[in-house]
Amino acid sequence: MSKLEELINKLCPNGVEFKKLSELMTPNPKSKIGAKKAEQMLKGEYPFYTSGKSVYYINEHMVDGENIFVNDGGQADIKYYDGKSSYADHVISFRPINVNGKYLYYVLMKKKEYINEKMFRGSGIKNINKNDFFNMLVPVPPLEVQCEIVRILDNFTLLSAELSAELSAELSARQKQYEYYKNLLLKNYDGEDNTCLKDIAKYSKDKINANELNEDNYIGVDNLLQNKQGKVKSSYIPKKGNSTKYQEKDILIGNIRPYLKKIWLADNVGGTNGDVLVIRIIDDNVIPEYLYFVLSSDKFFNYNNINSKGAKMPRGDKEAVMNYKFYLPLKEEQLKIINKLNKFKMICNDLSEGLPAEIEARKKQYEYYRDKLLTFKELK
Incomplete structure (x- = not known):
């Protein structure tokens, strides 16, 4: 039996309490800084979270400690940071209370698809319905259980990131190897450009x-x-x-x-x-x-x-x-070069298709494992 199973059997064998998100957070004030302004500001040491994927670094901070950031337009993009940071005017920012902040972040990531489908509304660029979002129910197991889940998911996240980085590096290396081999075969020596x-x-x-x-x-x-x-x-x-x-x-x-x-x-x-x-x-x-x-x-x-x-x-x-x-060789030589490059390209293409598929499989495996860990029976 794992440590997590032992904690659940000991501390919450009959289920866990579900609470509204609003009970687990203190909202931060609305930002007056837009993403475009942040992009123009001097580069700094504090992360600035926008309503998109971009993260800038500026010389001032608005909050400190554990904070979660959720963009309120388009689709949910959820970020967590523990330290001094800032956020854009189209970002919902709040400080977790009465809960492990990283645990709450993982729960929101698990619910990301649900948030996108059920809480973003509008005909053009959709906006989040804050009332629905803040009233969303969140499982809150005992703190020891939360901390153990965070420890497991942090380790799993690190391992997944390392594996993805290794696979991506391998793919890049193979592509560079192919380019090198191609350039070597096509290399033009002085005086041979005909x-x-x-x-x-x-x-x-x-x-x-x-x-x-x-x-x-x-x-x-x-x-x-x-x-x-x-x-x-x-x-x-x-x-x-x-x-x-x-x-x-x-x-x-x-x-x-x-x-x-x-x-x-x-x-x-x-x-x-x-x-x-x-x-x-x-x-x-x-x-x-x-x-x-x-x-x-x-x-x-x-x-x-x-x-x-x-x-x-x-x-x-x-x-x-x-x-x-x-340099243009005779047709026979062209054919030899083509055959050699096609064989090598086939190997690279197999890797180009296989490695991204492996990275995606690891990502789905992580999400499945995360969702299993964060699924609780509600205490009646």
């Missing part, structure tokens, strides 16, 4: 009508993913007019902020706009997959970034892109 892009490719000038486009074959710069991760379905589709047409095996490159490294080898026919370059091979001696590997290399993106124009929203120079020089 081809200019404009000699073997051109920009597409073909047009496609809007009625032929859908979420799968319209490519805007927004649905091209950063860091060479391909594309996702488009949330915007033109209703009328013509767009630049791309064909299967064309290479599409995001031309806004080239440092984001947006590129995709087309596997269908579709359309795009002026913010995306459509590069089409015109030389039968060039294999599209090989050219894609060349243009998805860090060397090309560094070149494109250096030659981009503009400060706030730099754009790639279309002429400079076509003047990019690289």
